[in-house]
Amino acid sequence: MSHTYIIIDDNQDDVTKTQIIAERFRNLSFVASANSYDEGVNLILEHQPHLVFLEIDPSDKKSNLALSLINELYRYLSVVPKIIITTSKKDMAYEALKYEVVDYLLKPLDINDFRKAILKFDRAIKSDLPHMELKNPVATFEVLDETMTEAPETAEHDVELKSIPVSAEMPIVEQKQQSLIICIKSYGDYRYIDSNDVLYFEADNNSTDIHLNNGEMITAFKTLKHFETVLPQTQFLRIHNSYIINVDQVSRIHTGNTVCYIKNSTTKLPFSKSYKDNVDLIITRIAGGNYLEI
Incomplete structure (x- = not known):
């Protein structure tokens, strides 16, 4: 075989x-x-x-x-x-x-x-x-x-x-779409976060604040660069030196004002020119879904 x-x-x-x-x-x-x-x-x-x-x-x-x-x-x-x-x-x-x-x-x-x-x-x-x-x-x-x-x-x-x-044949795998579970571990404390509940990651010196859709904020003692490396880029993209955004949580992008808006909130995050390609990628991905442009 x-x-x-x-x-x-x-x-x-x-x-x-x-x-x-x-x-x-x-x-x-x-x-x-x-x-x-x-x-x-x-x-x-x-x-x-x-x-x-x-x-x-x-x-x-x-x-x-x-x-x-x-x-x-x-x-x-x-x-x-x-x-x-x-x-x-x-x-x-x-x-x-x-x-x-x-x-x-x-x-x-x-x-x-x-x-x-x-x-x-x-x-x-x-x-x-x-x-x-x-x-x-x-x-x-x-x-x-x-x-x-x-x-x-x-x-x-x-x-x-x-x-x-x-074995002569590998088993048939049934694909099941499931969200990524992010575990924030600290001194024996395991905090599990569903990636779909994350709005964005915000840099705070050598730590990162994780903002959730229920208004909670969790601090992880890892740099934003670390999260940029390990997070799936199909769901999370860096748009600024200080921010990684959940693509699925974007409700509006204003390229003139260089800001991204978060769903169901008044939160808006700036994006920088150095990450403009990622913002363009977000626009492309949203347009590639069940999409109607008026």
């Missing part, structure tokens, strides 16, 4: 390089690639691959690629694909581990590190099997014992195939 995978990377050359290495493993089957956050999420929801290679520090910041993409998947999928991070930045490894990624690979990708990551992926998949309802409990899974150090088109080495019993 082949395990399907998707590559999400803003650099198309890196997509190709990752695919070339992955093709040397016969248990992996390429499905598609994406160069941006939204495109990547949509492809994953459409194909529901077993594995995703994900860049989290893109050169093209407009691609919005980040670890928050993983959070977004949990809103829709009961079984989220395994994730292998592929990036050039070393100092995000610890943060990535919090998202329970399979592995963290540094570019340029090394075949030995890649092989170890695929073995970890294989082990992670097998550890999930007892918890799945399987239509056919046993099949043959081919793992390529890869010893090549050259590109596949020039290498002339023999490979050995080993058979390992695993």
Whole structure:
């Protein structure tokens, strides 16, 4: 059985390089690639691959690629694909581990590190099997014992195939749309917030005030930059050095006065020129829904 995978990377050359290495493993089957956050999420929801290679520090910041993409998947999928991070930045490894990624690979990708990551992926998949309802409990899974150090088109080495019993079919996943639950943890106190109840995030030095639709404000001891990194950008976008807004809570945007209005309130938040692209994105997303313009 082949395990399907998707590559999400803003650099198309890196997509190709990752695919070339992955093709040397016969248990992996390429499905598609994406160069941006939204495109990547949509492809994953459409194909529901077993594995995703994900860049989290893109050169093209407009691609919005980040670890928050993983959070977004949990809103829709009961079984989220395994994730292998592929990036050039070393100092995000610890943060990535919090998202329970399979592995963290540094570019340029090394075949030995890649092989170890695929073995970890294989082990992670097998550890999930007892918890799945399987239509056919046993099949043959081919793992390529890869010893090549050259590109596949020039290498002339023999490979050995080993058979390992695993499931013949992955379970059909029923997609259920659910909101993200944000947990604010402080000294053993776990405060759970439904993302749909958040109006906006406001910077306060090294902490962030979270404003809710019931009028309550909760302080989290994380910077606004941290929230910008981890929040799903399909729901939350930064519009100012001091504000991240919930797109679903926007009732009005006045581009002349450079302000966004919050639903069911008199609150209006300024947006700055440096985040004008995000404001344009909000306008586009609202227009892309059930929309009538008069």
